[in-house]
Amino acid sequence: MTSILTLETLPRHQPAAVDTIDWDRLAAPEARRLRELGFDQGVAVEVLHRARLGSGPIACRIGRMTVALRRAVARSIRVSTATLPAE
Amino acid sequence: MELSPLVAMVGNPNAGKSALFNALTGARQKVGNYPGVTVERHSGRLALDDGRAVELVDLPGAYSLDPSSPDERVTRDVVTGTQAGERLPDALVVVVDAANLDNHLRFALQLIALGLPVVVALNMVDLAERDGLVLDPAVLERELGVPVVPTVAVRRRGIDVLRARLTALVGGTTADLRRLRPSDGSVDDDIVTLQRRARAIAAAATVSETPVRRWNHAVDAVALHPVVGPVLLATLLFVMFQAVFSWSQAPVAWIESAFAALDDVVRAAMPDGFLRSLLTDGVIAGVGAVLVFLPLILILFLFILVLEASGYMVRAAFLMDRLMAGVGLSGRAFIPLLSSFACAVPGIMATRTIDDEKDRLTTILIAPLMTCSARLPVYSIIIAAFIPARQVAPFIGLQGLVLFGLYVMGIVGAFVAALALRRTVTKGDSSGFMMEMPKYQMPRLGDIAIGLWSRAWIFLKRAGTTIALTTVILWALLSFPQAPAGQKQAEYSVAGRIASGLEVIVRPIGFNHDIALALIPAMAAREVAVAAIGTVYAIDDVEDTRGERSLVDNLRGRWSLPTALAFLMWFVFAPQCISTIAVTRRETNGWRWPAFMVGYLFATAYVMAGITYWLAVFAGL
């Protein structure tokens, strides 16, 4: 089954990959930082922590790096859980 | 003049450039500034294996050649040979974090494409191994087409090999023939392509890999937990402030008795007269009053440096982001603001990591509201004199509670100010919060010691120059002309007459003549207020020729409680610190913002002190 979610709603520790990023919804500097931190189609991501239930930033693993970002940004990153080999 | 070849250290933030730079250059380094920008230039000499010397510069960390902060712009301009006041490097040491190759290789590829001779330092291989990642440098070398040297900067592993590679590289034949490819700043598509290539290379160079950093994640599971995390942070901050006071008691007492002994020696050795008064009432009293706070400042910085070096500080920023977003700031502002509890000057300098201009400006403008260590002398002496040492609850003393209240007052003031500023002078879209969270690490003793020493040195220099000088000038202005019998010296002297003018303005908020007198020299630094009041009473106290009556007794006899409380409130807000104003001017490139900062803070101080005074008077205190 292919399910499309965003990084904001992705359950913690569920392996996923970046599907598409809605660049238009992001401010230019934000979009650039996101690219620089390695967000790109097909890259493996995992949600590690949420600062507080409901609001506050999200910490996620991308590659071997841990990155903190706000929910509004996470919302524009669509992820898919099906493209990964099952674990 | 024949310039020695220039070699630049470049790479992502936290790749270990500075650690590697230190390992290569040892203690011989110079800190300067790039012209026109507030970016520091760290340079040092490195003797190559064949005896030639090269100049090594440690460039600010960047993620790409597309700059988003003044620091990153300098990095790009240096490596492309367009930075004013800097020559094009003869070679680059590109530093990459072995445990983070996907990301760091992208910038490395960009740098290699520039065409300068490059050696790649594959740094932090120890951490990569700890994480179960084994890499093959030979594959990297083949894929990148440049020499790759595995290093562990903090253990000086690989340094000799790196130097040998540099020796071969610098002044070799490859250098001058290649042309630089100009960067046009529009590398967005490039980034994605480069990123993919970086990932492919990293995958090829990876011999074996076990799942990432379990240990790190286990710590983060606690440190970033929605409930436990904030509790842990609050506990850490509480322990930190607690330690500042309890650990410092013994060293403070030693410094006090050393100065008392010095005072006795001078009094015994010299006849009573002007010179003796200058030395004892002026220099020893003034510098001593300030120097006793060195232990407090060092303990505070010890905590901040350890939190920073361990990697925890970014977690704190993560936890604080929600709260900071509420007043229009981001979690990034937390680090500069926490440093400002020690001193606003390094705090304001630390705002450089905030890429959003409005965000950064707001943080600078509220940083002086954090209770810096220079306020402690003022707070503690007034509290000691006027607040009874009573227990209000088990483990909670009234004095401590008042001190805590003053800290809270500063924080609340800062948040209210941030809210107001973000809606007016620094209006703009709320900026984002996106940062890399570094790996946890055991802080290294040497780094912490160097950090502490440089803070201590700044403070000692200030005590020895600015503060000594202002107290001596104040002493002189207070001692002349000599008051005739029946007149008070503190009112008759030059300083006294100036203060009488100021007293008219501050009388409505409950300040007396002595306070007016102390406020003027305290413009140099807040702690001078204590020294100044000490000097006033030392000179004025005719019965006490041996300097025995304590400042506390003098204060109790001369000030009312509402006046003391208003004085405390004044110092929560008043921007009485030349260094803060100077660093704000430097960091904002002009007088506009420091002038605004001084204006709004003085106005707030005046109003708040006035309210405190009159409330206390009406409450019958």
Ligand SMILES: Nc1nc2c(ncn2[C@@H]2O[C@H](COP(=O)(O)OP(=O)(O)O)[C@@H](O)[C@H]2O)c(=O)[nH]1
């Ligand atoms: N374990 C380990 N830590 C390192 C190494 N190189 C640097 N560090 C640490 O990593 C952190 C960041 O290093 P720094 O030199 O400040 O990075 P920069 O931002 O590139 O200048 C510091 O705490 C260093 O002590 C290394 O090879 N191994």
Ligand SMILES: [Mg+2]
């Ligand atoms: Mg550095």
